[in-house]
Amino acid sequence: MTFDLFEKFDPILNDYNSLPKGSANPFTVSMEQVLSPTTAIINGRETILAGTNNYMGMTFNQECMDAAQEALLTLGTGTTGSRMLNGTYNSHKKLEDTLKEFYNTRHAIVFSTGYQANLGIIATLAGPKDYVVIDADSHASIYDGCAMGNATVVRFKHNDADNLDKKLARIRKNDPQAGILVVLEGVYSMLGDQAPLKELTRISKAYNAFILVDEAHSIGVFGETGRGVAQEQGVEDQIDFIVGTFSKSVGTIGGYCVSNNPKFEALRLVCRPYIFTASLPPSVVASATKALELIANSNLRAKLLSNSRRLNNGLSQAGFDMGTTGESPIAAIIIAEQNTAIAFWGEMIKEGVYVNLALPPATPKKLNLMRCSLSAAHSLEQIDFMLEKFILVGTKLGLLQDIPKRVLA
Amino acid sequence: MTQTIDEIFEQICTLIAPFNKKNIPITKDSLFSVDLELDSLNVMDILSEIEDEFDITVPLNMLPDLETVGQFAEIVKQLLSEQ
Numbered sequence: 408m409t410f411d412l413f414e415k416f417d418p419i420l421n422d423y424n425s426l427p428k429g430s431a432n433p434f435t436v437s438m439e440q441v442l443s444p445t446t447a448i449i450n451g452r453e454t455i456l457a458g459t460n461n462y463m464g465m466t467f468n469q470e471c472m473d474a475a476q477e478a479l480l481t482l483g484t485g486t487t488g489s490r491m492l493n494g495t496y497n498s499h500k501k502l503e504d505t506l507k508e509f510y511n512t513r514h515a516i517v518f519s520t521g522y523q524a525n526l527g528i529i530a531t532l533a534g535p536k537d538y539v540v541i542d543a544d545s546h547a548s549i550y551d552g553c554a555m556g557n558a559t560v561v562r563f564k565h566n567d568a569d570n571l572d573k574k575l576a577r578i579r580k581n582d583p584q585a586g587i588l589v590v591l592e593g594v595y596s597m598l599g600d601q602a603p604l605k606e607l608t609r610i611s612k613a614y615n616a617f618i619l620v621d622e623a624h625s626i627g628v629f630g631e632t633g634r635g636v637a638q639e640q641g642v643e644d645q646i647d648f649i650v651g652t653f654s655k656s657v658g659t660i661g662g663y664c665v666s667n668n669p670k671f672e673a674l675r676l677v678c679r680p681y682i683f684t685a686s687l688p689p690s691v692v693a694s695a696t697k698a699l700e701l702i703a704n705s706n707l708r709a710k711l712l713s714n715s716r717r718l719n720n721g722l723s724q725a726g727f728d729m730g731t732t733g734e735s736p737i738a739a740i741i742i743a744e745q746n747t748a749i750a751f752w753g754e755m756i757k758e759g760v761y762v763n764l765a766l767p768p769a770t771p772k773k774l775n776l777m778r779c780s781l782s783a784a785h786s787l788e789q790i791d792f793m794l795e796k797f798i799l800v801g802t803k804l805g806l807l808q809d810i811p812k813r814v815l816a
Numbered sequence: 817m818t819q820t821i822d823e824i825f826e827q828i829c830t831l832i833a834p835f836n837k838k839n840i841p842i843t844k845d846s847l848f849s850v851d852l853e854l855d856s857l858n859v860m861d862i863l864s865e866i867e868d869e870f871d872i873t874v875p876l877n878m879l880p881d882l883e884t885v886g887q888f889a890e891i892v893k894q895l896l897s898e899q
Binding site: 543553560561563564570573574578768773 | 855856857860861863864867868871872873875876877899
């Protein structure tokens with residue numbers, strides 16, 4: 408027995424302490440200067456940012472910055488209050504109107520982060536007698552929403568329609584009247600794979616379940632007007648709730664949920680992560696509103712996906728073990744040994760490329776990943792620079808030694 | 817056809833086998849985390865296999881109270897009897 412509250416963290420602290428120290432530590436990067444959506448000064452060196460979720464390059468968009476600056480100067484630095492009390496400005500309502508227009512839905516609620524949107528919607532909607540059914544590879548915010556709520560939580564195999572069918576059938580057999588919320592993601596961020604929404608929604612609706620789709624990594628990226636995977640796959644009319652974030656394609660921070668459910672506004676009265684926190688600052692609200700307008704009317708999607716295909720194809724042809732296919736903005740190579748993955752990351756940052764080191768348990772199937780999230784703002788020269796450095800480091804660490812065999816095969 | 821706790825335990829051992837890479841001997845007192853060296857993701861995957869094998873729903877909410885293989889067998893027996 409121990410009285411030390413921190414003792415339980417010893418194993419993870421030991422793992423952390425075994426990582427390289429100083430600038431080779433992947434989890435202590437600090438940006439000294441940010442020069443553009445795709446470049447920063449890190450460790451005194453100009454570095455290409457290849458792992459930032461800045462899919463549209465919106466962070467330095469002139470119109471967004473102008474809108475944010477004007478809001479900052481006219482409305483101040485923050486709201487200092489809850490949406491329910493003094494924290495709703497006209498601009499918050501305008502942002503919600505912009506979301507309704509963007510998604511063509513009747514209702515929209517803005518949260519202070521995407522994490523809180525999932526936490527709030529899932530924990531509040533599914534009560535003690537209800538069920539939440541989630542994909543095994545769900546984001547932490549979905550798991551945490553389940554943990555915060557009082558519903559019975561059931562998990563199905565990743566993107567496996569038959570397995571979802573089995574789990575729902577069992578719930579319905581025992582509890583014909585229960586409310587069920589099925590939670591899916593448009594794009595699963597680690598490997599960029601899409602959910603087969605057509606099959607999953609057909610099955611969910613057959614059991615009268617509500618469906619929530621998290622489009623955090625797909626807003627702006629997929630669909631004719633950038634609404635995401637539900638739009639791309641033509642199933643928007645089947646989805647009850649779409650959750651998303653402003654912290655990736657939209658280039659700032661904040662979360663939201665849109666819906667056509669006639670009672671949706673009730674959530675403003677009962678959703679604790681919406682009520683018991685301060686609302687978004689006016690500058691953030693202004694840039695998010697502007698960015699949504701720009702995303703709906705842009706063709707940055709095509710440029711983003713062509714950038715991703717270029718890097719994915721290049722890595723694959725070089726002989727890397729690929730985790731991704733280039734159908735999403737993610738390019739990830741799989742590295743068998745964790746220490747090699749950590750060393751790979753250290754070499755890449757030395758060469759002037761920042762990528763994400765993604766390790767279990769944040770990754771599916773316990774994979775060690777060198778993961779890039781591309782941006783429409785990346786130039787072809789930057790993509791080719793990343794590729795050149797991947798090949799240089801891969802060769803140095805002996806990951807590409809069997810290229811000739813692969814080419815011959 | 818009610819299954820005994822031992823029969824259920826044996827079936828669960830078969831489901832754990834693919835996750836038990838080092839072939840550690842399993843008893844009813846085996847702790848998933850310490851004895852079988854399985855992390856929480858492995859345990860959730862085993863839980864999913866158990867659901868499909870016995871055709872029952874085992875809520876994830878129950879996991880914090882299920883530390884040993886024997887406790888898994890007991891909860892399965894209880895859930896089967898409730899059907």
